[in-house]
Amino acid sequence: MRFSSFPLICFCLLMAGCSSQPELLPELSIQESKKLQQEQNLPAISLFYRIHSEALSRECEESRQSLASHCQENALDASHYQAGFEGTNLFPLVMLEESGPDYELILTTASFYGPQSEMKAELLLAWRGILLKEYRYSLPLAEGLDSPQQLADQLVSYFVSDALSEGVFGSGYLARTLKSDDYEVDLKAPNQVSNFKLSKRLVYNDPLEGSTLTYQDPDFDNDRIEVSVYPIPTSDLSNLPGIIEDETDKLRKNLTSFAREHSLPPLFMSEDILVNLQVQGREINGYYLDASIESSAEPFYASYFFFIQHDKIVKFTTTFPSSFAMDFVKQALPQMQIPSESPFMSRLRSIN
Incomplete structure (x- = not known):
């Protein structure tokens, strides 16, 4: 079952505290x-x-x-x-x-x-x-x-x-209280891969949205790679190829809708292509696809890679074709440490 939203739970006191001798918020411009x-x-x-x-x-x-x-x-x-x-x-x-x-x-x-x-x-x-x-x-x-x-x-x-x-x-406070994934602490990633430097780490408050890492080439402003790590949004983790297919289908729909809404030139998307990597002595299968808009004014190129680690989707989004992105993915993924399933996600999957 897919988690469209977190189910409302009746109030249960996970953490309680009282404030004494409160301080006023200073006046701010x-x-x-x-x-x-x-x-x-x-x-x-x-x-x-x-x-x-x-x-x-x-x-x-x-x-x-x-x-x-x-x-x-x-x-x-x-x-x-x-x-x-x-x-x-x-x-x-x-x-x-x-x-x-x-x-x-x-x-x-x-x-x-x-x-x-x-x-x-x-x-x-x-x-x-x-x-x-x-x-x-x-x-x-x-x-x-x-x-x-x-x-x-x-x-x-x-x-x-x-x-x-x-x-x-903050996301860290929420993670500790809910016993969900603490991406600030448990998600490890290299500070630099090839010419790309880690420029931003974003952790979402919603445990289902996970975290996004942004890598940028300092010599080329438009060359950017985002690595998104988030829980698999289903309770059934047995069909890994089917899970990735759901993710690529969702991506295709989003890209098609965006191109239509903005009246862009025809959008080309490749089929899902299998990629095999060795990660920490294990063989990891993933899929990638290319998307492009051929335009004399402003051509668009992007590639998307999807892998599964523990109960997480690891998604690479690049601003250039997969032929240029493949080396980054092959170097970055083996250096990453992805959090395993949290007690929060385990409980959530058990009731769906």
Whole structure:
């Protein structure tokens, strides 16, 4: 069965923690915010109000029994929190009470009014329905002095400051929490192959998307090779040729659609061609194909190689024909160490 998306799982506490003595997020210019967003690879996020928290509801009920104080749950309109997140200029999209983004933040607050007025907040950060971490904050209330938006901004600032310092939106944090592949640590690749130097490593937050390595020839800007490593998107790993055929079929459809949408000249694609390599004393079979668009204005050439290592697809994408790319592939693949199947992928395949 193919994994079209990760199944929603009911909240289970994989990692919990509380934040004490929170720090405010320093004020950043728009340029600084955009730079930080790119460096941290911050995702889209959706905000949800939880009707009640058992702990906060119990405290609220105890407060209501006192003549000197009273309590109100979720006193602020949720739109104030959305505005607070948008005001940081750090997240590409902030949605409210809508599904869509992988990351969700569930908020619950209780405002206590009395001799020591304060707002207590519980924030649950989840990825596709899996709880990553819990945050708790306490903010002093000066009744009539703080506007609802100022209070929401302060809570957002505490959370974002903690989240950035802990790296909870990073792929490494997600890998450790989910026990998925940690490509930052476990994917080994040479820094240079022939004239090509490793110029970029990208690890996707989604465990099903894996990682992409970019190699570039410093003498020729347009000569580039991308090596993508990602889990086989099926539960049945027995039919390896069929798995690669699915990948090449998907590639052909994508190339054809792209050429059609952009009204490009006729696209030529070769048949799948078998290639045999020796990798760490083992014989590895893979397939490759060439694609080209003959044009006097701007000709297009590319080649694509597909191999299977452990439970991963290893895909080479080049900006030139396979006859020039073959040496790179033959040198690079034996030097790579591909992560074996993670507990996360094993569990995922067992339920599909």
